[in-house]
Amino acid sequence: MSAQLPIEAISQFSDLHPKPGHIRFQYGTAGFRTLGSVLDSVLFRVGVLAALRSKKLDGKTIGVMVTASHNPEPDNGVKLVDPRGEMLEAAWETHATVLANASTTPDFIEALETLVKTAKIDLSKPARVVYARDTRPSGPALVAAFEDGLKALDAEGRNAGVTTTPILHYLVRSINTKGTKHEYGDDSEEGYFTKLSGGFKKLVSGKPSLPPLVIDCANGVGTDAVTKIIGYLGDSLKLIPVNTATTTPGALNNACGADFVKTSQKFPPSVAPHLKAGQRACSLDGDADRLIYYYLDERSQFHMLDGDKIAALVAAFIVELVKAAGLDSEIQVGVVQTAYANGSSTKYLTERLPVRCVPTGVKHLHHAAEHFPVGVYFEANGHGTVLFSPETQEKLESHEPSTPAQSTALNHLLSLTQLINQTVGDAISDMLLVETVLAHKSYSGIEWDSLYVDLPNRLVKVIVVDRHAFKTEDAERRLVSPKGLQARIDDLVKRYDGGRSFVRPSGTEDVVRVYAEAVIKSQADDLAFRVAGLVYDETGGDPVTRPKEFI
Ligand code: 16G
C-alpha cells in the first residue's frame, strides 16, 4: 500500500468546515440527523468517509443521501448506502461517528489514519460516490460541504440532484451491476421510472381500472417523483397529487405525510377536500420511502391501512401467484415484522406463512428478509419492500410453465420483480404494488381493510434520565434491564384482555417508547399509561413532573 492520505488537501478543506464544539454527533438508525444548521462539518467528513468506503470496496460506487425524512424542515441529515443499495455496514456506522466527533482538523486526520490502518484501506484504489438530496432549504449548502470532502480525497462524484431516497438506492445498485448478469436497471431516473411503470402496466393490463388515487406528497421530494411517474403510467393508473408545495417555507411534513397519519391516526386536513366516502388515499413521507394508505367508509369514518396491512395484502397475493405458477414446493414466501406490528396482523400472517420478528430499523428487517426465497418486510410505520433471492430470480426466469394459467402467474411474478424496488422500502414502488393487488382482486379500501381487524393500540413516549439503562432481548419484546421491570410489566399485562406491551429505548430520540395493545381501545390506552408510569418511576423520575396520565 504505497498511496498516502492527501493530508494537506484534507486539512485545508477541513479548516473550512470546523466542528461545532459542544455537539456530539451519532450515526444512528437512519444516519446522522439533527438541525441542518449544525451539520456542515459532518457533511464534509461524510464526503471523506464515503470516498474511503469506496476505496475499501475496490472502487465500487457508494451512495450518500442528504435528507431528514419525516422530520420538520429545519432538520437535516445524511446516510450512506452500500454498493448493492443496502444500508451502510454496521461497523462503518461506528467509524462515521468517530470521524464526525473529532474536535479539530489534526484530530480528524489522526482518526482517518487510524481508520485507514485498521480497516486496511488501499488508498491507491479509485473512489466513486453518487449523491442526492431532498427538497430542504439547508440541502444545497450541505451538499457543497459534502463535495469538499470528495475533493479532499480526489474522489469521483456523481450528483443525482434532488431525488427520493429510494431512487438514490436504486441508482447505487444499478451503477454497480451495470454490464453484469445481475444488472438491476438503467442507472438513471428514467431507467427507474421505466422499470417500475413497465412492470406495473404488464401486471394490470386487461384489469378494470381502479378509481383515481389521492396521493399526499408531504410537500417533499416525492412530489417530483410522483409528477414524473404520472407521465409514465398513462391511463394505467390515475393519481391525484396533493401537498406538492416543495418551495413553501415550513410546509414539508407539516400536518401531512405518512408519519403524521400513522402517529396521529388521522388524515391530513389538507387532503380532506379530496376525500369522499369510499375514496382511498395514501401519504408518502418527506423522502418518499414510507407509505400509509387510508380511506373513508360510507359513514365517512377514517380507516388507516398501515405497513402491516400492506404486508398482509402483498404477502397473500405473492403466495397465490407462486402457487398458481406451480412453484409452491420450490419457492417459500416469508414475512418479517417488528414488535410494533399489530397483533392481529401477526396472527393473520402466521396462520398462512413463516413470520419472523426482528428489532426496529430497516437494516434488521432487510437482512432477515434476505434469508427467505421471497422475503416480504414491512414496519407498521409504512417502510418496507419485497426481496426475491438470486436463486428465486433464476428459478422464475428458467421455469417452464405447464399450463397457460401457470404461464400467466409466472409472468406476473416476473413483472413484480420489475415493479418492486428491492434495494429499500420505496413509497412509489409500494404504491404501485398495492394498486396492482387491488386491481387483481377488485378490492376497494374496505375489502382490503377487512383482511383482519386491527387491535386498538397506543404508543407513548417517556422522558427518562438515561434511556441507555433500558436493554432489550427477544427482538425488543422483553426488557432485560432495568432488573425486575419486565416482571412488573408482565403482571400488569395479564390483567388486560388481549393485552400486550413492550418497552424499548428509541434509536432516534432521547426517549423510551412504550407500546400497548388490547381488545378495547380504552384498555390499550390504560395499559400504555400504566406501563409508562412503571418506566417513569423505575428510572427515578421526579413525582412532581410525573405526567398525570401515567396513572
Ligand atoms: C428510523 C428507521 C425506521 C425505524 C425508526 C424507529 C431506517 C432507515 N429508519 O427512522 O426503520 O422504524 O427509526 O425510530 O432504518 P425509533 O427508534 O425512534 O423508535
Ligand code: MG
Ligand atoms: Mg423516510
